[in-house]
Amino acid sequence: MPAEPQDAHRPDHAPLELERFLPYRLSILSNTVSQAIADDYQARFDLSVTEWRVMAVLARFEGLSAREVAERTAMDKVAVSRALARLVEAGRVNRGTHEGDKRRSVLSLSEAGWEVHDVVAPMARAREREVLAKLDADEQAWLSRILDKLLGPPVPPRSGQPQSGAEATVA
Amino acid sequence: MPAEPQDAHRPDHAPLELERFLPYRLSILSNTVSQAIADDYQARFDLSVTEWRVMAVLARFEGLSAREVAERTAMDKVAVSRALARLVEAGRVNRGTHEGDKRRSVLSLSEAGWEVHDVVAPMARAREREVLAKLDADEQAWLSRILDKLLGPPVPPRSGQPQSGAEATVA
DNA sequence: GCGTTATAGTTACATATGAAACCATTTGCA
DNA sequence: TGCAAATGGTTTCATATGTAACTATAACGC
Numbered sequence: 092m093p094a095e096p097q098d099a100h101r102p103d104h105a106p107l108e109l110e111r112f113l114p115y116r117l118s119i120l121s122n123t124v125s126q127a128i129a130d131d132y133q134a135r136f137d138l139s140v141t142e143w144r145v146m147a148v149l150a151r152f153e154g155l156s157a158r159e160v161a162e163r164t165a166m167d168k169v170a171v172s173r174a175l176a177r178l179v180e181a182g183r184v185n186r187g188t189h190e191g192d193k194r195r196s197v198l199s200l201s202e203a204g205w206e207v208h209d210v211v212a213p214m215a216r217a218r219e220r221e222v223l224a225k226l227d228a229d230e231q232a233w234l235s236r237i238l239d240k241l242l243g244p245p246v247p248p249r250s251g252q253p254q255s256g257a258e259a260t261v262a
Numbered sequence: 263m264p265a266e267p268q269d270a271h272r273p274d275h276a277p278l279e280l281e282r283f284l285p286y287r288l289s290i291l292s293n294t295v296s297q298a299i300a301d302d303y304q305a306r307f308d309l310s311v312t313e314w315r316v317m318a319v320l321a322r323f324e325g326l327s328a329r330e331v332a333e334r335t336a337m338d339k340v341a342v343s344r345a346l347a348r349l350v351e352a353g354r355v356n357r358g359t360h361e362g363d364k365r366r367s368v369l370s371l372s373e374a375g376w377e378v379h380d381v382v383a384p385m386a387r388a389r390e391r392e393v394l395a396k397l398d399a400d401e402q403a404w405l406s407r408i409l410d411k412l413l414g415p416p417v418p419p420r421s422g423q424p425q426s427g428a429e430a431t432v433a
Numbered sequence: 434g435c436g437t438t439a440t441a442g443t444t445a446c447a448t449a450t451g452a453a454a455c456c457a458t459t460t461g462c463a
Numbered sequence: 464t465g466c467a468a469a470t471g472g473t474t475t476c477a478t479a480t481g482t483a484a485c486t487a488t489a490a491c492g493c
Contacts (some may be wrong), residue, residue: 104380106382106383107318109334113394120413121288141449147278147280165290167451167452172472189471192470194471196471208275212275214329219285222285238284238400328441329441339481340480341481343444364489365441365442
């Protein structure tokens with residue numbers, strides 16, 4: 092028999108109820124969902140989540156630089172650099188050099204990359220549908236709206252200055 | 263000027279729109295929120311997220327075993343073991359041995375542990391409030407309801423058998 | 434009782450991740 | 464021009480995390 096809550100016992104300590112705590116619940120949900128999808132392709136294509144995200148972005152926007160990929164995936168540039176190294180190595184991404192700025196790379200999916208993409212993207216979408224199927228139409232609409240709000244402007248700073256640094260995580 | 267979407271270009275490939283993709287959005291949101299909270303205590307108390315979660319559970323349920331902590335935090339037992347090693351080392355958690363079952367440990371917060379808890383818990387709650395403040399009352403209610411549904415039964419299997427293995431991630 | 438199997442917890446190894454240092458190139462501007 | 468500062472990208476190092484193997488104890492079947 093599991094121990095019982097001590098709330099009453101130590102009213103002065105006001106412990107968190109983890110299972111009702113928003114950040115905790117989000118974390119569990121996010122991990123569960125992402126893991127379910129990753130399980131579909133990870134072993135099959137030897138593809139990590141970060142690599143897949145890079146591919147997904149390059150599928151929509153050809154010719155991006157690594158930095159632009161980082162912005163659009165909300166990953167930091169080190170993670171992107173590593174993912175790209177593996178993807179290029181595996182022949183899934185073509186990497187050229189920007190004319191006029193030799194620092195920048197110019198990235199796109201290769202044929203092999205597209206083949207992987209065209210298998211993984213539908214699987215990912217199917218998983219998303221599975222998750223959403225647990226909700227009715229109303230709930231789906233609210234969820235979308237809520238996420239828009241929560242993900243929107245990082246946090247309205249007291250006054251007007253555009254705050255710096257905060258976008259590093261979300262970008 | 264950033265490249266433009268290739269959707270029209272390659273209608274056959276149907277790329278994912280990452281920024282509308284539920285798993286992706288959840289991941290960003292979860293990371294952003296958790297990170298904001300962690301920033302509050304990580305450096306200040308040299309406390310990791312997993313350690314904090316263990317502490318939060320022990321604050322509510324005294325005398326749990328490591329396995330029970332793992333269940334309640336949805337972390338795996340290795341992570342819990344490591345977190346506990348550090349917490350005990352730091353004098354924040356007391357670890358005894360269960361009478362009648364010498365395999366089990368009996369865990370509780372020490373005085374020092376409670377002191378940390380009593381600073382961190384209110385900070386965590388305050389951050390949660392900040393996030394929720396972006397939503398109006400309706401939206402907050404829907405969010406709670408939606409999370410309940412999404413986090414509920416892992417996934418209704420076609421028929422009735424209780425499926426095994428799925429709880430490993432959520433527990 | 435006694436061997437087999439299950440359970441609590443830790444350790445070892447391999448991989449992933451983040452921060453900071455590091456090149457190379459480009460930009461800003463005196 | 465020419466040099467300091469900024470930018471794109473990679474590498475290094477330290478830390479985190481997951482899987483599997485391992486130890487110790489307990490439970491089960493006979």
